[in-house]
Amino acid sequence: MLKGYDLEDTIVAIATPPGRGAIGIVRLSGKQAIAIAQKITRQPEKRFQKGHRLFNASFYNEQGQCIDEGLVAVFKAPKSYTKEDVIEFHCHGNPRILEQVVRTAIHYGARLAQPGEFTFRAFYYGAMDLTQAEGVAELIAANNPKSQQLALQQLKGEIKTQLQQLRQQLLHFTALIELELDFADEDVEFAERTTLLNTVNELEKEIHRLLKGFQAGNTIKEGIRITIIGKPNAGKSTLLNQLLSEQKAIVSDIPGTTRDIIEDAFYLEGFLFRIADTAGLRQSEDPIEQEGIRRSLNALSQSHIALVIYDLTTDNFQNIRHLLKSLNVSLPPYTIYLANKIDQCSNIDFLPTEVIPISAKEGKGLSKLYEHLRTIANELTSDALPLTSLRHYQALNRALKAIQEVKKGLQEQRSGEMLSLDLRVVLDAIGEITGEITTEDILSEIFSNFCIGK
Ligand SMILES: Nc1nc2c(ncn2[C@@H]2O[C@H](COP(=O)(O)OP(=O)(O)O)[C@@H](O)[C@H]2O)c(=O)[nH]1
Numbered sequence: 001m002l003k004g005y006d007l008e009d010t011i012v013a014i015a016t017p018p019g020r021g022a023i024g025i026v027r028l029s030g031k032q033a034i035a036i037a038q039k040i041t042r043q044p045e046k047r048f049q050k051g052h053r054l055f056n057a058s059f060y061n062e063q064g065q066c067i068d069e070g071l072v073a074v075f076k077a078p079k080s081y082t083k084e085d086v087i088e089f090h091c092h093g094n095p096r097i098l099e100q101v102v103r104t105a106i107h108y109g110a111r112l113a114q115p116g117e118f119t120f121r122a123f124y125y126g127a128m129d130l131t132q133a134e135g136v137a138e139l140i141a142a143n144n145p146k147s148q149q150l151a152l153q154q155l156k157g158e159i160k161t162q163l164q165q166l167r168q169q170l171l172h173f174t175a176l177i178e179l180e181l182d183f184a185d186e187d188v189e190f191a192e193r194t195t196l197l198n199t200v201n202e203l204e205k206e207i208h209r210l211l212k213g214f215q216a217g218n219t220i221k222e223g224i225r226i227t228i229i230g231k232p233n234a235g236k237s238t239l240l241n242q243l244l245s246e247q248k249a250i251v252s253d254i255p256g257t258t259r260d261i262i263e264d265a266f267y268l269e270g271f272l273f274r275i276a277d278t279a280g281l282r283q284s285e286d287p288i289e290q291e292g293i294r295r296s297l298n299a300l301s302q303s304h305i306a307l308v309i310y311d312l313t314t315d316n317f318q319n320i321r322h323l324l325k326s327l328n329v330s331l332p333p334y335t336i337y338l339a340n341k342i343d344q345c346s347n348i349d350f351l352p353t354e355v356i357p358i359s360a361k362e363g364k365g366l367s368k369l370y371e372h373l374r375t376i377a378n379e380l381t382s383d384a385l386p387l388t389s390l391r392h393y394q395a396l397n398r399a400l401k402a403i404q405e406v407k408k409g410l411q412e413q414r415s416g417e418m419l420s421l422d423l424r425v426v427l428d429a430i431g432e433i434t435g436e437i438t439t440e441d442i443l444s445e446i447f448s449n450f451c452i453g454k
Pocket residue numbers: 230231232233234235236237238239250251252253255256257258280340341342343344358359360361362
């Protein structure tokens with residue numbers, strides 16, 4: 001159980017964001033919810049007898065003064081978000097009014113809800129598993145269309161289902177290990193071990209798939225990182241401004257203008273891209289510029305995509321490849337080469353096929369670049385799963401290590417008892433993700449990050 005989240009209490013909170021608005025909602029959940037609502041609205045009990053009902057009412061404080069008039073929504077246990085009786089007061093969106101309703105509910109016996117306490121109850125009473133509860137928070141936090149979709153899948157229980165299947169397989173496997181290894185005939189053991197090894201390989205593959213899905217899901221949530229690199233004056237800052245459609249970075253014909261990293265974000269087909277403009281790459285003696293270059297390379301090493309841009313009027317593809325090599329630049333998984341300033345070149349036919357001709361200044365040739373970015377975004381995220389928190393990642397890694405231990409154990413003919421100890425670690429790690437196994441620390445970490453009223 002979670003400290004401060006006593007299930008016996010009836011809880012109340014403002015569920016809408018702070019500030020004024022058209023409507024504001026106060027939510028009440030628990031054993032006393034209907035009794036308290038009856039007092040606040042002064043309505044007879046029969047109005048609360050059926051769930052999924054909405055009616056008009058005035059709201060009164062404990063002195064009998066009318067605070068507001070609005071709507072009352074009734075949800076009866078177990079058909080409610082928390083599986084308890086839930087009442088929502090839809091008031092006029094004035095924080096004063098909402099606070100008065102909350103204070104009155106507290107006067108009649110409710111307690112102010114802790115962060116995420118409504119969702120905690122939903123989890124506790126089995127309306128959702130832990131990944132779905134996290135999905136609620138993810139959905140509220142989602143800042144780009146793709147992560148919104150992902151959070152919605154999480155909320156709907158996609159991960160829960162996949163992990164439940166994995167758990168079933170693991171349980172079956174554990175049963176096999178215990179039977180086959182401890183009671184099987186010496187003669188048949190070898191064959192059985194092959195079957196067991198096949199199964200453990202399948203399980204390992206499945207955990208690998210989940211980890212891969214985590215990486216891709218995280219890329220969606222955190223954004224696809226792009227770093228623009230090139231020599232000074234190639235047009236890096238101009239390109240950044242063009243992609244952002246704003247004058248974010250200073251553009252000038254003085255080489256070495258951008259010394260620090262300038263970062264921003266843009267969206268393309270629902271994907272979030274985080275883009276960094278960097279100091280120009282060249283051999284330099286200036287310590288500030290050297291530091292700038294070091295930072296450029298550091299940003300590059302953490303990116304998914306490098307946009308290598310060069311000035312077509314003064315440079316060529318071979319030179320730029322040579323520069324990258326001489327500076328020992330290690331390129332990320334995807335690299336796109338851009339030949340810039342085509343507005344000043346009459347002939348671009350000689351360009352190598354992997355180079356996209358553009359004019360950063362005039363915004364020409366960018367559709368080809370966008371096409372590449374879209375393809376890369378789809379590739380990077382095709383296996384995405386709604387498993388995006390560090391907690392999931394750590395648990396999956398633990399599961400992977402332990403399943404590899406089981407595999408080794410099988411190969412080394414360890415006893416069934418030893419193997420089932422490692423299998424227990426895998427099962428626990430998976431159970432921790434779904435919340436079948438929880439500790440107060442995990443729960444408090446998750447729910448304390450929710451907003452109050454959710
Ligand atoms: N003609 C032309 N000039 C450009 C183009 N892109 C950038 N420039 C100019 O090149 C100079 C350097 O641009 P800037 O973006 O500051 O380069 P950076 O040092 O790589 O960031 C500026 O004078 C820009 O106006 C382009 O596509 N065509």
